[in-house]
Amino acid sequence: xxxxxxxxxxxxxxxxxxxxxxxxxxxxxxxxxxxxxxxxxxxxxxxxxxxxxxxxxxxxxxxxxxxxxxxxxxxxxxxxxxxxxxxxxxxxxxxxxxxxxxxxxxxxxxxxxxxxxxxxxxxxxxxxxxxxxxxxxxxxxx
Ligand code: SME
Numbered sequence: 001x002x003x004x005x006x007x008x009x010x011x012x013x014x015x016x017x018x019x020x021x022x023x024x025x026x027x028x029x030x031x032x033x034x035x036x037x038x039x040x041x042x043x044x045x046x047x048x049x050x051x052x053x054x055x056x057x058x059x060x061x062x063x064x065x066x067x068x069x070x071x072x073x074x075x076x077x078x079x080x081x082x083x084x085x086x087x088x089x090x091x092x093x094x095x096x097x098x099x100x101x102x103x104x105x106x107x108x109x110x111x112x113x114x115x116x117x118x119x120x121x122x123x124x125x126x127x128x129x130x131x132x133x134x135x136x137x138x139x140x141x142x
Contacts (some may be wrong), residue, residue: 007138012045018111025111026116027087031056032107038077041067042109050086051067061085066096067105072124076117076139092116095123099131101138 006033011030022108029046034055042064043057058068061084066073073096078084091112100107109131113119 007134008045010134010137013132014109015045015047024113024115026090026114027051027110029110030107031067031110032068033105041107048112049088053085053087056085062094062096063108063110067100067109070098070100070105072097073129074119074124076119086096087112090114093118095119095127097124097127097131099135099138101135106135106138131138 011136015030017027018025020029020047027046029048029051029137030044031041032044032093034042039058041058043051044118053063056063056067058064062073062075062078062081065083075081075084075094078086078091078094091114093116094111095109096110097105109127109129111119
């Protein structure tokens with residue numbers, strides 16, 4: 001299997017590159033499915049303010065919903081969401097892209113923005129490609 005450290009290193013680099021180069025990406029991080037529970041996400045590498053949401057059960061918040069349904073969630077205005085976990089009052093919009101390996105959610109990429117409506121089709125396609133690359137990398141070594 002792909003060394004856990006190698007995956008973490010890749011994720012750290014992705015976080016840093018996205019955070020430093022895209023002005024409307026104000027928090028960039030990965031959550032990983034807890035392999036012992038399989039229905040709970042654990043915070044992985046991230047760049048931005050620390051969050052209290054270190055563990056998120058599948059189904060809870062935008063992250064938990066994306067993990068449960070295995071589809072990308074784009075939320076253009078977080079204030080309109082009922083199933084949402086706030087990490088910072090500054091956050092206005094969010095995107096969560098699952099990383100699926102052999103039908104299972106390995107984890108997901110989560111990005112918060114301090115700007116309303118900040119994620120368009122370009123963001124979505126670009127971020128889904130990054131997650132697909134990570135998934136391929138894991139499958140090749142797994
Ligand atoms: N907003 C997320 C929680 C994670 S923080 O954004 C880092 C959610 O609703 O699941």
